[in-house]
Amino acid sequence: MLRIENLHAEIDGKQILNGLTLSVGASEVHAIMGPNGAGKSTLGYVLGGRPGYEVTSGSVVFDGKDLLDMAPDERAAAGLFLGFQYPVEIPGVSNVQFLRTALNAQRRARGEAEISAGDFLRLARAQGEALGVSMDMMKRNVNVGFSGGEKKRNEMVQMGLIDPRLAVLDETDSGLDIDALRIVGDGINRIMRKPDKAVLLITHYQRLLDIVEPDFVHVLAEGRIVRSGGPELAHQLEREGYGAIAA
Amino acid sequence: MSLLELPSNRTEGWRWSDLSALPEIVARQPAGTVPEALPWIGCAREGPRLVFIDGKLAADQSNLGTIEIGSVQANPADHALARLVGSEGWKLKLGQDHAPQGLVQIVHVTTGGADHLPAEIELDVDAQASVVETYIGEGWANRLTSIRLSRGARLMLNRRLLSSAGYVSLNDHAVIGEGASLIVATLSAGGADTRMDGQLTLTGDAAFAEFGGALLARGTQRHDANLAVRHEAVGGMSRQVWRSVADDKATCSVAARVEVARGAQKTDGEQSLKGLLLSRTATINAKPELEIFADDVKCAHGATVGELNRDALFYLASRGVAPQEAKALLTQAFVADAIDRIGEEEVRDAFHENAMAWLGGR
Numbered sequence: 001m002l003r004i005e006n007l008h009a010e011i012d013g014k015q016i017l018n019g020l021t022l023s024v025g026a027s028e029v030h031a032i033m034g035p036n037g038a039g040k041s042t043l044g045y046v047l048g049g050r051p052g053y054e055v056t057s058g059s060v061v062f063d064g065k066d067l068l069d070m071a072p073d074e075r076a077a078a079g080l081f082l083g084f085q086y087p088v089e090i091p092g093v094s095n096v097q098f099l100r101t102a103l104n105a106q107r108r109a110r111g112e113a114e115i116s117a118g119d120f121l122r123l124a125r126a127q128g129e130a131l132g133v134s135m136d137m138m139k140r141n142v143n144v145g146f147s148g149g150e151k152k153r154n155e156m157v158q159m160g161l162i163d164p165r166l167a168v169l170d171e172t173d174s175g176l177d178i179d180a181l182r183i184v185g186d187g188i189n190r191i192m193r194k195p196d197k198a199v200l201l202i203t204h205y206q207r208l209l210d211i212v213e214p215d216f217v218h219v220l221a222e223g224r225i226v227r228s229g230g231p232e233l234a235h236q237l238e239r240e241g242y243g244a245i246a247a
Numbered sequence: 248m249s250l251l252e253l254p255s256n257r258t259e260g261w262r263w264s265d266l267s268a269l270p271e272i273v274a275r276q277p278a279g280t281v282p283e284a285l286p287w288i289g290c291a292r293e294g295p296r297l298v299f300i301d302g303k304l305a306a307d308q309s310n311l312g313t314i315e316i317g318s319v320q321a322n323p324a325d326h327a328l329a330r331l332v333g334s335e336g337w338k339l340k341l342g343q344d345h346a347p348q349g350l351v352q353i354v355h356v357t358t359g360g361a362d363h364l365p366a367e368i369e370l371d372v373d374a375q376a377s378v379v380e381t382y383i384g385e386g387w388a389n390r391l392t393s394i395r396l397s398r399g400a401r402l403m404l405n406r407r408l409l410s411s412a413g414y415v416s417l418n419d420h421a422v423i424g425e426g427a428s429l430i431v432a433t434l435s436a437g438g439a440d441t442r443m444d445g446q447l448t449l450t451g452d453a454a455f456a457e458f459g460g461a462l463l464a465r466g467t468q469r470h471d472a473n474l475a476v477r478h479e480a481v482g483g484m485s486r487q488v489w490r491s492v493a494d495d496k497a498t499c500s501v502a503a504r505v506e507v508a509r510g511a512q513k514t515d516g517e518q519s520l521k522g523l524l525l526s527r528t529a530t531i532n533a534k535p536e537l538e539i540f541a542d543d544v545k546c547a548h549g550a551t552v553g554e555l556n557r558d559a560l561f562y563l564a565s566r567g568v569a570p571q572e573a574k575a576l577l578t579q580a581f582v583a584d585a586i587d588r589i590g591e592e593e594v595r596d597a598f599h600e601n602a603m604a605w606l607g608g609r
Contacts, residue, residue: 049565101568103567106566162566
C-alpha cells in the first residue's frame with residue numbers, strides 16, 4: 001500500500017531524513033519508534049505534505065501513485081490521514097462545520113455525492129459517542145479550549161468519519177491519561193484494523209502498543225530505519241532504551 | 248447636478264478614499280435594468296418591503312407598511328457627499344411602545360448612474376424596529392440616514408453592500424436617548440468601493456450603541472469607514488467591532504473614534520479593529536482613537552493586522568479541504584465576529600452566505 005524508498009528530506013536546509021526505506025502492506029500496523037530528534041514527526045509531515053518540508057531525494061508510492069506529486073488535500077482524498085501530535089485550534093470554525101467541509105471535499109474529489117446534513121449528523125454522533133466526544137463538544141470551535149486528551153479523541157473522531165485507507169498517527173498517545181489512552185487505542189483498532197487498511201503509528205512508548213498491537217516495529221534514528229522487527233522489539237526497547245539498540 | 252465638489256485626500260477624513268470615479272458615474276445615464284430576482288431575506292416576521300431603483304421608489308414592487316415617502320429631515324452638516332442627497336426620501340416613524348412590526352427590508356438598485364436618497368428613522372419611547380438594507384447593481388448610491396431613538400427604543404440596522412461595481416457611500420447621524428439601543432452591522436461584500444461615515448451620539452444615560460461590520464475587498468477595491476461614537480451621558484456603552492479583509496491590491500480602512508464628554512462617567516467603550524491580509528500587496532489601515540474627558544470610564548481598543556494561520560491551512564488541507572475552500576473557511580471565521588452580532592437568525596445566516604459567496608467557498 002505504501003512504499004517509501006531512500007527518502008531524504010530537509011527543513012530550512014537542515015537534513016532530517018537520511019535515506020528512509022519502509023514498506024507497509026494492507027492490514028498491517030507498523031510502529032515507528034525512536035529517540036527525540038530522530039525524524040519521526042518529520043516523516044509524518046513529509047507524508048502529509050506540509051509546506052516547508054522539502055524532499056530532496058527518494059520516492060513515496062501510495063496505492064501505486066506518486067504521493068509526493070500530490071497536494072496535501074489530494075493525499076487526503078486519496079485515502080491518507082495524518083493524525084497530529086498537536087492538533088491545531090481553529091477559532092470561529094465549529095467541529096461540525098470543519099468535519100462536514102472535510103468529508104464533502106474528499107467526496108467531491110473522489111467524484112462522490114456530498115453527504116446530507118442529516119446523514120452527517122448521525123455519523124458524527126455515532127463516532128463521537130464511541131470516542132467520548134459529546135455533540136456539545138462537536139459544536140464547539142475546532143480544538144479551542146480542548147484539553148490534550150480531548151484534542152486527541154477529536155482527531156480519532158475525524159479519522160472515524162473520514163474513514164481513510166492509511167493512517168499516519170504522530171504521537172497520538174502523547175498527553176493521554178490511562179482511560180483516554182484506552183479509548184483512543186480502541187478507536188484506532190475499531191476504525192483501522194481492517195483487511196484493506198493500514199496504520200503507521202509513530203510513538204515513543206510501549207503503552208499504546210499494548211492496545212494497538214503492531215505487526216512490525218521499526219527503530220528510527222538519525223533519519224533512517226536502523227532496525228526492524230516484530231512486536232518483541234518494542235518490549236526490548238522499553239527494557240534497554242534506544243541507545244543500546246540504535247547504536 | 249452640474250457641479251460635483253469632492254474633498255481631496257489631503258483632508259484627514261478622506262485620505263484613504265478614492266473618489267476619482269465619481270464624476271464619470273455622475274455623467275452617466277442609468278440603464279434602468281433591474282434584476283428579476285431581488286435579494287429578499289425569507290423570514291418568519293415579514294414586514295414592509297421597499298425597492299428603490301436609482302433612488303426612486305418602485306411602488307409596484309414595494310409594500311410600504313408603516314413607512315412613508317416624503318420630505319425628510321436629515322442634516323448633512325458639511326459632509327461633501329451627504330449634502331447631495333436632497334430632501335425627499337423614506338421615513339420610518341414608530342410611536343410609543345410600538346410593537347415590533349416585522350423585518351423592514353429595503354433593496355436599493357442602482358443601474359449605472361448616480362442616485363441620492365435621504366432617510367429618517369425615529370423611534371419613540373420603547374418602540375422597536377429591525378431594518379435590513381441591501382445595495383445591488385452598479386453606479387453610485389449615495390445615502391444619508393438620520394436616526395433618533397427615544398428612551399428605551401431599540402433599532403437594529405443591518406446593511407449589505409453587494410453592488411457589483413461603482414461606489415456606495417453611506418452617512419449616518421444617530422442620537423440615542425436614555426436606555427435606548429442602536430446596533431448597526433454592515434457587510435461590504437460586492438465589487439464596488441464603499442465609504443461609510445457614522446456619527447453616533449449617546450445623549451441619554453445608559454444608552455447603547457454598536458457600529459461595526461465586515462469589509463471584504465479584492466482587486467483594487469477600497470472600503471473606507473469613518474466613525475465617531477460620542478458619549479455625552481452617564482453609563483453609556485458602545486462597541487465598534489470591525490473585520491477587514493483585503494486581497495490583491497485592495498485597501499480597507501477603518502478610522503473609529505470614541506469620544507467621552509466631561510461628565511459621561513461610567514462609560515464603557517470598546518473598539519476591536521482587526522485586519523486580515525490575503526496577499527502581501529493589499530493594505531489595511533486601522534486607526535482607533537480615544538478622546539476622553541471623564542475620569543471614571545472604561546475604554547478598550549485593539550487594532551491588529553495579520554495573515555491566515557498557516558498551521559490551520561495545513562490542518563484543513565490534511566483533512567482534504569482544497570486551498571481555496573480552506574482560505575474561504577478561515578476568512579469567514581475571521582469575519583464571523585462582526586456578522587454574529589446580528590440578532591435575527593435569518594438575517595445573520597443571509598449575511599454569512601453573502602460573505603461566503605464573496606470568498607468563493609461553498
